[in-house]
Amino acid sequence: MNELSPRRMRRMRTTAALRALRRETRLSPQDLVCPIFVAEDAVAGPVGSMPGVSRLRVSELEREIESILAAGVVSVLLFGVPTTKDASGTSAYNGDGIVCRGVERIKKLTDRLAVITDVCLCSYMDHGHCGVVREGVIRNDETIELLRKTAVAHAQAGADLVAPSAMMDRQVREIRGGLDAAGLTDVGILSYAVKYASSFYGPFREAAVSKPAFGDRRSYQMDPANAREATAEARLDVAEGADAIMVKPALPYLDVVRSVREAVPEVPLFAYQVSGEYSMIKAAAANGWLDERNAALEALTSIKRAGADAIITYFAKDVSRWLNGSCDFRVN
Numbered sequence: 664m665n666e667l668s669p670r671r672m673r674r675m676r677t678t679a680a681l682r683a684l685r686r687e688t689r690l691s692p693q694d695l696v697c698p699i700f701v702a703e704d705a706v707a708g709p710v711g712s713m714p715g716v717s718r719l720r721v722s723e724l725e726r727e728i729e730s731i732l733a734a735g736v737v738s739v740l741l742f743g744v745p746t747t748k749d750a751s752g753t754s755a756y757n758g759d760g761i762v763c764r765g766v767e768r769i770k771k772l773t774d775r776l777a778v779i780t781d782v783c784l785c786s787y788m789d790h791g792h793c794g795v796v797r798e799g800v801i802r803n804d805e806t807i808e809l810l811r812k813t814a815v816a817h818a819q820a821g822a823d824l825v826a827p828s829a830m831m832d833r834q835v836r837e838i839r840g841g842l843d844a845a846g847l848t849d850v851g852i853l854s855y856a857v858k859y860a861s862s863f864y865g866p867f868r869e870a871a872v873s874k875p876a877f878g879d880r881r882s883y884q885m886d887p888a889n890a891r892e893a894t895a896e897a898r899l900d901v902a903e904g905a906d907a908i909m910v911k912p913a914l915p916y917l918d919v920v921r922s923v924r925e926a927v928p929e930v931p932l933f934a935y936q937v938s939g940e941y942s943m944i945k946a947a948a949a950n951g952w953l954d955e956r957n958a959a960l961e962a963l964t965s966i967k968r969a970g971a972d973a974i975i976t977y978f979a980k981d982v983s984r985w986l987n988g989s990c991d992f993r994v995n
């Protein structure tokens with residue numbers, strides 16, 4: 664570089680229009696997946712630790728879907744909150760379970776939304792673990808059979824994608840086999856391939872009433888200290904038939920988002936900005952400690968910059984409205 668005419672980096676930052684031309688990463692409402700908690704009547708209502716998020720009755724879905732579509736969001740991720748729990752998670756794979764009823768309702772309301780369902784057992788088990796427990800051990804191979812039944816029930820109700828999140832080995836292969844055997848060859852699998860045993864799920868467990876009654880999830884979810892293990896998980900799930908994969912949580916794991924993106928380029932990569940990431944911004948904003956809009960946009964832009972194609976976020980509706988209203992946002 665010529666010393667007399669050094670490159671001036673600030674030139675492209677002078678105006679909003681120049682910054683827009685210089686911008687490398689752009690968020691769009693279509694990148695965002697909006698989570699929905701569908702609840703039995705007795706357990707519906709606001710989630711205290713997640714301001715702006717509620718457990719919705721099936722009868723309340725219509726209003727929610729209208730506002731999601733109005734914001735320009737094109738996909739939703741459904742979680743079920745049942746009233747009955749037992750030791751084999753029966754209410755997860757009943758054909759008339761809460762998630763199936765939610766999917767059916769949404770599909771009657773619109774064909775414009777991709778409907779994704781979370782496939783796990785923790786909210787349906789009386790002990791709150793993601794699998795069958797015997798002698799205090801979470802049993803892998805018994806669990807994946809129940810996950811297969813759950814995924815098939817969701818797909819029969821009309822889900823476009825099923826998203827297994829239990830972190831059981833070979834769950835994707837088992838579910839792919841179950842869907843194909845039921846003639847549901849067009850239903851895809853979004854695998855929570857890289858899911859860490861994270862403390863950032865705290866508020867979600869209040870929302871989904873899924874806190875484990877004993878122990879923790881470290882025998883099935885990943886150790887937050889590991890990154891190479893993540894690319895192994897991602898490759899395995901693609902080999903088992905995953906159509907898309909996910910890294911979760913998002914912001915504390917941007918290095919993992921990047922390394923999975925590079926190691927496994929053949930499928931779309933989702934990242935989940937989880938409940939704790941959402942609630943931290945909400946709580947700080949409520950105290951006046953940071954600006955909610957700019958903090959949320961900055962976090963989501965960073966997740967996309969790291970390599971995510973799509974982001975699951977509780978901010979989906981709000982961020983989409985903000986994006987529709989302006990082309991420039993303040994990052995600093």
Ligand code: PBG
Pocket residue numbers: 781783785793828829863864865866867868873936937938939
């Ligand atoms: C179910 C599941 C969890 C989340 C998504 N699916 C909770 C957990 O593993 O304990 C967390 C989502 C969030 O925190 O927003 N297994």
